[in-house]
Amino acid sequence: EGALVLRTHLCADEVVIITIDPRTGRISMRDTGDLAAAGRGPKFSSISDAINVTPSQLPEALVRLRFNTITDLAEQKVNYLGLRSFRQRNFSRDELQKLGPTARGTLYIQLATFPYHYLVLVITDEEFRYALISVKERRDSMYAELIMEDIGWLDVKRIHGEDAVLQQRSGLDAVAAAGLKRKRSIYEGDGTGLIASSRLGEQRASASFRLDTQVLRELYAYCCARVAYTKVEMQLKSRGIAYKHVEPSYSESSLAVLAHVHSSLARSVPSLCVQASDILSGAPAAEAAMPNIRVIPLNWWSEQKPQVVTCVKLKYVQQPVGKRAGSSAVIRPSKRIIYDTRDAVVTFLSEDVDKCVDEFSEEWARVSKMVVIAREVAQMAIKFKWTDVRLLSFDLQTVEFSYAAGYNVSITCVDQLSPTGGSFELSFSRGLDVPEIVDESTADIETILAQYNPHEDVEPFLRDILRKTPLVQALHRLVALLRETLPIVAELEYIRIKAQKAGENVDTFPKTAGWFRVLYGDLRHALDFRVMSSAQVLIMDGSSSLFNAGEHKDSGDSSLILQPIPDFRSIVLEVRKDITDTGASRKVVSIDVGMICHSSAVRTVGRVLHERVQKILKEKGIIQP
Numbered sequence: 130e131g132a133l134v135l136r137t138h139l140c141a142d143e144v145v146i147i148t149i150d151p152r153t154g155r156i157s158m159r160d161t162g163d164l165a166a167a168g169r170g171p172k173f174s175s176i177s178d179a180i181n182v183t184p185s186q187l188p189e190a191l192v193r194l195r196f197n198t199i200t201d202l203a204e205q206k207v208n209y210l211g212l213r214s215f216r217q218r219n220f221s222r223d224e225l226q227k228l229g230p231t232a233r234g235t236l237y238i239q240l241a242t243f244p245y246h247y248l249v250l251v252i253t254d255e256e257f258r259y260a261l262i263s264v265k266e267r268r269d270s271m272y273a274e275l276i277m278e279d280i281g282w283l284d285v286k287r288i289h290g291e292d293a294v295l296q297q298r299s300g301l302d303a304v305a306a307a308g309l310k311r312k313r314s315i316y317e318g319d320g321t322g323l324i325a326s327s328r329l330g331e332q333r334a335s336a337s338f339r340l341d342t343q344v345l346r347e348l349y350a351y352c353c354a355r356v357a358y359t360k361v362e363m364q365l366k367s368r369g370i371a372y373k374h375v376e377p378s379y380s381e382s383s384l385a386v387l388a389h390v391h392s393s394l395a396r397s398v399p400s401l402c403v404q405a406s407d408i409l410s411g412a413p414a415a416e417a418a419m420p421n422i423r424v425i426p427l428n429w430w431s432e433q434k435p436q437v438v439t440c441v442k443l444k445y446v447q448q449p450v451g452k453r454a455g456s457s458a459v460i461r462p463s464k465r466i467i468y469d470t471r472d473a474v475v476t477f478l479s480e481d482v483d484k485c486v487d488e489f490s491e492e493w494a495r496v497s498k499m500v501v502i503a504r505e506v507a508q509m510a511i512k513f514k515w516t517d518v519r520l521l522s523f524d525l526q527t528v529e530f531s532y533a534a535g536y537n538v539s540i541t542c543v544d545q546l547s548p549t550g551g552s553f554e555l556s557f558s559r560g561l562d563v564p565e566i567v568d569e570s571t572a573d574i575e576t577i578l579a580q581y582n583p584h585e586d587v588e589p590f591l592r593d594i595l596r597k598t599p600l601v602q603a604l605h606r607l608v609a610l611l612r613e614t615l616p617i618v619a620e621l622e623y624i625r626i627k628a629q630k631a632g633e634n635v636d637t638f639p640k641t642a643g644w645f646r647v648l649y650g651d652l653r654h655a656l657d658f659r660v661m662s663s664a665q666v667l668i669m670d671g672s673s674s675l676f677n678a679g680e681h682k683d684s685g686d687s688s689l690i691l692q693p694i695p696d697f698r699s700i701v702l703e704v705r706k707d708i709t710d711t712g713a714s715r716k717v718v719s720i721d722v723g724m725i726c727h728s729s730a731v732r733t734v735g736r737v738l739h740e741r742v743q744k745i746l747k748e749k750g751i752i753q754p
Contacts, residue, residue: 139195140338156180196234199338203236213239219275227277248352259283261352288351289344350430354398357426357435357482364486370407374399400425414497437485439477446473447503451522462524495542496525505604506530532611535560553595557582574626583618590642616731617658650752653692666731669723670694695749700741707737
């Protein structure tokens with residue numbers, strides 16, 4: 130009783146009580162704020178001891194205590210949100226000057242998904258200031274010293290609203306927030322001592338450093354968004370792609386699929402808009418996209434890895450078909466692709482922000498090619514009168530269609546960003562309802578043939594056709610070649626299986642996409658089938674050359690090259706007689722090195738010619754009978 134008391138407001142609800150013992154003159158400090166029970170007693174005792182030794186340090190000690198308390202309160206909020214923070218980082222004095230001359234303290238909040246970026250709470254005399262910085266280590270530093278590579282100041286009111294930092298308690302808070310100058314303390318005596326009230330200053334200080342948890346959460350999320358956008362923008366700039374900021378928008382169907390990666394703050398963060406002519410310059414099927422393409426980073430508000438979606442509206446709609454397409458208006462053929470069939474919008478999802486542009490380019494190259502292929506296949510029946518060409522399945526990743534009755538092919542794009550321009554994978558199958566497993570030793574030839582599409586052996590050669598540009602013409606050539614070579618590969622497969630069942634050594638294989646060979650048991654005699662223009666097929670002695678008609682290849686070692694088939698010209702004449710009574714005879718022309726027939730006559734002509742050749746080789750003792 131009778132002690133002198135100084136009540137000093139530090140910030141928010143934090144008040145320190147300073148008393149002077151009238152008997153000893155000793156100064157003591159204690160607090161009454163929210164942190165009073167947080168084990169701060171020893172700290173106040175230490176400060177009191179230092180002040181009693183040198184009383185003139187009281188003003189300086191109060192200033193340090195105030196900024197430490199502000200930092201403690203902010204750190205408490207950060208920890209509550211589960212964020213990682215640091216009071217200091219290894220910056221030099223010159224680097225710290227970048228935060229401004231009014232900085233009295235800092236709290237660095239590291240972005241979990243971007244560890245080289247920090248949300249910095251800069252404590253000044255009047256209020257918090259907020260900055261987003263990117264850092265890197267100085268190369269010539271022995272102690273891993275950091276430098277601020279980039280710094281940007283945040284407008285809290287624009288991000289959150291006018292009540293970003295203040296928690297409204299009275300009309301005086303709004304007055305304080307308007308930035309009134311500090312007023313002098315008003316001292317009032319109450320008969321027992323001197324009490325410093327400084328009420329307007331208290332209210333002002335209380336408002337300026339009252340950090341709301343929701344505001345801090347949104348600032349952190351905004352920083353993550355800003356970093357994600359910056360990384361995307363840097364990729365666009367490095368490629369010379371112009372962009373502009375627009376209000377984010379999603380189709381209703383896409384929002385339903387992406388609901389788990391959506392934030393209320395996302396509406397206040399603009400998306401990026403680029404021109405298709407820029408980002409798809411040089412890309413295949415660029416004409417399939419509408420002019421505007423949106424790039425929108427997502428998931429930056431959560432602890433999960435940030436993602437980027439790129440939305441492309443297609444000029445024409447090719448509805449997905451087949452069992453993999455599903456019945457929903459929105460399909461997801463892969464983890465990285467969402468297709469809204471009603472709006473014809475394809476959304477590409479990238480899980481690596483630093484590579485999102487490259488990943489989009491790769492996915493677009495794949496998807497756009499599939500769209501073009503599916504569209505062209507759907508039109509072939511009418512355009513080329515190929516009534517048995519039908520689109521069976523399309524889901525943006527794979528196109529499957531029948532190119533002849535009972536013969537199907539599935540096309541998929543791979544390695545679209547490779548230096549060679551990517552490639553295609555072709556998978557062949559039969560469209561027949563047959564048993565999955567057949568015992569070839571007991572089954573008849575036709576049953577065995579129904580199990581397998583012989584074009585599978587030609588796949589390495591056929592895939593290269595689609596790599597030629599333009600894609601539409603290459604696809605037409607592929608389908609035409611499949612239809613023209615089907616009688617050849619089917620007949621050669623029949624020859625192989627029949628020889629296998631008879632215990633004869635006959636091999637059949639492709640040499641190119643339009644060149645096939647029947648190799649007989651001695652490995653020195655062969656029959657070649659070559660596709661020519663207008664669906665014509667040349668069947669000739671494998672030892673003959675197309676460039677030197679009538680001449681045979683020569684070499685010093687005859688065991689290493691093919692030998693002429695004995696009496697081949699006589700065999701050709703006999704074949705012409707054998708097929709006289711068939712309709713195929715009208716489609717056959719004899720030449721010096723063999724026979725030319727229409728592809729529809731290959732089965733008849735090729736089988737008879739093979740049997741004649743095999744017979745003469747057995748008679749000559751060249752192969753075992």
